[in-house]
Amino acid sequence: xxxxxxxxxxxxxxxxxxxxxxxxxxxxxxxxxxxxxxxxxxxxxxxxxxxxxxxxxxxxxxxxxxxxxxxxxxxxxxxxxxxxxxxxxxxxxxxxxxxxxxxxxxxxxxxxxxxxxxxxxxxxxxxxxxxxxxxxxxxxxxxxxxxxxxxxxxxxxxxxxxxxxxxxxxxxxxxxxxxxxxxxxxxxxxxxxxxxxxxxxxxxxxxxxxxxxxxxxxxxxxxxxxxxxxxxxxxxxxxxxxxxxxxxxxxxxxxxxxxxxxxxxxxxxxxxxxxxxxxxxxxxxxxxxxxxxxxxxxxxxxxxxxxxxxxxxxxxxxxxxxxxxxxxxxxxxxxxxxxxxxxxxxxxxxxxxxxxxxxxxxxxxxxxxxxxxxxxxxxxxxxxxxxx
Amino acid sequence: xxxxxxxxxxxxxxxxxxxxxxxxxxxxxxxxxxxxxxxxxxxxxxxxxxxxxxxxxxxxxxxxxxxxxxxxxxxxxxxxxxxxxxxxxxxxxxxxxxxxxxxxxxxxxxxxxxxxxxxxxxxxxxxxxxxxxxxxxxxxxxxxxxxxxxxxxxxxxxxxxxxxxxxxxxxxxxxxxxxxxxxxxxxxxxxxxxxxxxxxxxxxxxxxxxxxxxxxxxxxxxxxxxxxxxxxxxxxxxxxxxxxxxxxxxxxxxxxxxxxxxxxxxxxxxxxxxxxxxxxxxxxxxxxxxxxxxxxxxxxxxxxxxxxxxxxxxxxxxxxxxxxxxxxxxxxxxxxxxxxxxxxxxxxxxxxxxxxxxxxxxxxxxxxxxxxxxxxxxxxxxxxxxxx
Numbered sequence: 001x002x003x004x005x006x007x008x009x010x011x012x013x014x015x016x017x018x019x020x021x022x023x024x025x026x027x028x029x030x031x032x033x034x035x036x037x038x039x040x041x042x043x044x045x046x047x048x049x050x051x052x053x054x055x056x057x058x059x060x061x062x063x064x065x066x067x068x069x070x071x072x073x074x075x076x077x078x079x080x081x082x083x084x085x086x087x088x089x090x091x092x093x094x095x096x097x098x099x100x101x102x103x104x105x106x107x108x109x110x111x112x113x114x115x116x117x118x119x120x121x122x123x124x125x126x127x128x129x130x131x132x133x134x135x136x137x138x139x140x141x142x143x144x145x146x147x148x149x150x151x152x153x154x155x156x157x158x159x160x161x162x163x164x165x166x167x168x169x170x171x172x173x174x175x176x177x178x179x180x181x182x183x184x185x186x187x188x189x190x191x192x193x194x195x196x197x198x199x200x201x202x203x204x205x206x207x208x209x210x211x212x213x214x215x216x217x218x219x220x221x222x223x224x225x226x227x228x229x230x231x232x233x234x235x236x237x238x239x240x241x242x243x244x245x246x247x248x249x250x251x252x253x254x255x256x257x258x259x260x261x262x263x264x265x266x267x268x269x270x271x272x273x274x275x276x277x278x279x280x281x282x283x284x285x286x287x288x289x290x291x292x293x294x295x296x297x298x299x300x301x302x303x304x305x306x307x308x309x310x311x312x313x314x315x316x317x318x319x320x321x322x323x324x325x326x327x328x329x330x331x332x333x334x335x336x337x338x339x340x341x342x343x344x345x346x347x348x349x350x351x352x353x354x355x356x357x358x359x360x361x362x363x364x365x366x367x368x369x370x371x372x373x374x375x376x377x378x379x380x381x382x383x384x385x386x387x388x
Numbered sequence: 389x390x391x392x393x394x395x396x397x398x399x400x401x402x403x404x405x406x407x408x409x410x411x412x413x414x415x416x417x418x419x420x421x422x423x424x425x426x427x428x429x430x431x432x433x434x435x436x437x438x439x440x441x442x443x444x445x446x447x448x449x450x451x452x453x454x455x456x457x458x459x460x461x462x463x464x465x466x467x468x469x470x471x472x473x474x475x476x477x478x479x480x481x482x483x484x485x486x487x488x489x490x491x492x493x494x495x496x497x498x499x500x501x502x503x504x505x506x507x508x509x510x511x512x513x514x515x516x517x518x519x520x521x522x523x524x525x526x527x528x529x530x531x532x533x534x535x536x537x538x539x540x541x542x543x544x545x546x547x548x549x550x551x552x553x554x555x556x557x558x559x560x561x562x563x564x565x566x567x568x569x570x571x572x573x574x575x576x577x578x579x580x581x582x583x584x585x586x587x588x589x590x591x592x593x594x595x596x597x598x599x600x601x602x603x604x605x606x607x608x609x610x611x612x613x614x615x616x617x618x619x620x621x622x623x624x625x626x627x628x629x630x631x632x633x634x635x636x637x638x639x640x641x642x643x644x645x646x647x648x649x650x651x652x653x654x655x656x657x658x659x660x661x662x663x664x665x666x667x668x669x670x671x672x673x674x675x676x677x678x679x680x681x682x683x684x685x686x687x688x689x690x691x692x693x694x695x696x697x698x699x700x701x702x703x704x705x706x707x708x709x710x711x712x713x714x715x716x717x718x719x720x721x722x723x724x725x726x727x728x729x730x731x732x733x734x735x736x737x738x739x740x741x742x743x744x745x746x747x748x749x750x751x752x753x754x755x756x757x758x759x760x761x762x763x764x765x766x767x768x769x770x771x772x773x774x775x776x
Binding site: 001020045051054056057058059060062063064066067072073074075076077078079080081082085088092095096098099100101123126127128129130131132135136239240241242243244245248258259262373374377378379380 | 630
């Protein structure tokens with residue numbers, strides 16, 4: 001198995017995207033091509049992470065994007081794993097290079113949902129649930145994550161104020177992220193006064209529906225060295241699942257996503273170092289409770305202590321383990337297919353020392369991405385490390 | 389890169405499927421698990437080829453299928469490349485095993501469209517085209533393939549009678565295929581009298597809308613040997629694209645799919661032998677003209693001679709190079725996501741000597757699958773070979 005490096009990344013601004021799915025994807029890909037300095041003809045193929053192009057009556061997005069990039073002969077398939085589509089596409093790009101099937105490959109995530117009203121968008125997102133047993137019964141994602149929040153509150157005494165601390169931190173980080181959907185701070189007061197979406201979750205516990213696209217190019221060591229950019233290695237990857245339907249997990253434990261623990265174990269096993277050696281993480285905070293659960297599943301904090309840790313500032317930039325310096329899904333935004341690739345974009349730029357100094361994690365050598373589909377049906381963990 | 393073997397296959401009957409997408413997928417997967425004799429816990433993950441689960445409001449099909457199979461902890465992403473989804477999913481399963489990321493992986497293709505009326509289904513299928521420049525302008529797939537047929541007729545004098553010969557042959561083969569959508573013969577007369585769908589293509593030039601699911605399990609040589617089944621190796625694979633939009637290819641050549649030639653070259657390069665050494669092929673005959681073009685793109689016949697070859701019986705079982713002994717998309721059926729995996733199902737069973745003797749390609753040691761998305765935007769070629 002060959003070592004694989006991220007050689008370039010690109011991203012549109014998240015929020016409302018005027019461009020179509022294919023155009024957004026191509027813009028992010030072009031940025032990645034430009035900043036990697038790679039000849040696009042050396043890219044052997046791509047995976048497009050996308051869930052909702054159907055809303056513009058478009059499937060088979062891959063060839064459209066490759067044609068737009070001027071390399072129509074190169075293959076591109078769409079990969080979908082609900083909100084973990086991006087990391088899943090990134091993984092397969094890495095697998096192709098590591099396995100010797102390609103010397104350079106691209107993962108592009110893209111989504112456009114701003115053409116939909118909130119009800120319609122929520123309905124589309126609910127397709128990521130076990131629709132027969134969840135979505136169709138009214139359990140869309142705010143409701144499902146509210147169940148996880150209730151379970152965490154009951155078992156560990158987690159409070160609404162602690163949930164608010166996640167949102168406040170992530171908005172503060174996104175304020176300094178020019179690609180973020182929301183570049184504004186919020187206060188605990190604003191969180192408390194925001195409407196209840198699904199008790200105990202309020203509007204400010206939820207990530208927004210965002211448009212956006214992100215791209216990452218991975219390549220062999222030889223290609224990476226030739227391109228001359230920073231040597232940022234894919235040091236570990238894990239990809240696992242959990243029982244698809246939340247009702248089927250009630251009898252076990254709703255304060256954890258089993259697939260996240262498993263994916264983290266796989267990633268650490270490959271990396272060969274413990275979670276404590278990770279400098280910062282981008283985690284899947286589709287709702288504030290999700291970040292708290294993630295911080296425990298990933299082993300940064302013991303079960304039941306993640307909420308207290310965020311309240312104590314341990315996950316702020318400058319804290320013990322900065323979480324979501326980008327602003328996370330909560331404030332950077334959540335363009336479904338793009339999200340997992342956008343985490344790689346953030347980690348690459350952090351490790352390359354290229355982000356706004358106001359939110360740069362200083363001295364970071366290792367970053368982790370945690371991307372979740374639905375309530376853990378799909379989970380991917382990726383560790384990137386600067387090679388000196 | 390490790391050698392990879394197909395260790396088991398499964399398929400539902402194509403046609404109208406009572407089961408939902410997840411159920412159909414699980415049934416095909418269970419059949420593959422049973423006939424491979426593998427412990428499902430040794431399967432490291434799966435790719436689900438699917439395009440239209442959205443019609444049952446379901447995305448994120450992977451975890452549902454893995455949960456149904458009792459291995460919810462194993463990851464599963466959906467792969468979509470229009471009608472080439474199946475072979476694309478199969479390819480990535482092989483890449484994971486060859487690259488050392490897994491010892492056994494599964495590709496499952498599934499589709500259910502019988503709940504849709506013909507107009508609605510045609511509209512969904514048109515999402516595989518460049519919708520803005522093709523589908524939305526009324527150029528759905530019958531129209532696009534009619535353009536290819538017209539070009540072939542103009543340049544090479546291909547006739548409607550030669551198109552009919554493809555349909556008659558494939559229906560004759562499917563008559564003996566218990567998994568086929570249509571197990572009945574048709575005559576050239578019936579073809580001639582069938583309604584024009586998009587001139588020059590008639591109803592009997594077109595494959596049906598089918599439901600169905602197919603599965604294939606791939607594994608390392610060590611696992612394959614331990615399981616004790618026939619040793620059927622993935623000897624070559626190619627995956628390429630063509631300019632996405634047919635209007636953008638008019639100035640070049642509409643009698644060929646560039647991606648098919650390229651994917652074939654890649655597959656032969658990996659295999660190290662010429663096309664003449666292939667014993668039979670399953671090709672993507674979504675329309676009769678597509679089989680003729682495929683037989684030329686794959687190098688079985690010189691450009692412009694494929695139509696004469698089918699008329700002369702050279703592609704019948706017992707002919708020089710049997711094409712679509714399963715009945716092909718035309719008569720076996722075309723459940724979009726399942727099709728490419730179903731081709732692997734057929735080739736495996738042919739090479740294992742397990743098909744109905746009336747359509748067994750005798751002495752076959754090498755079979756080829758050719759799976760196309762849209763008008764060649766995605767093409768995958770796979771070569772399987774019996775290892776003695």
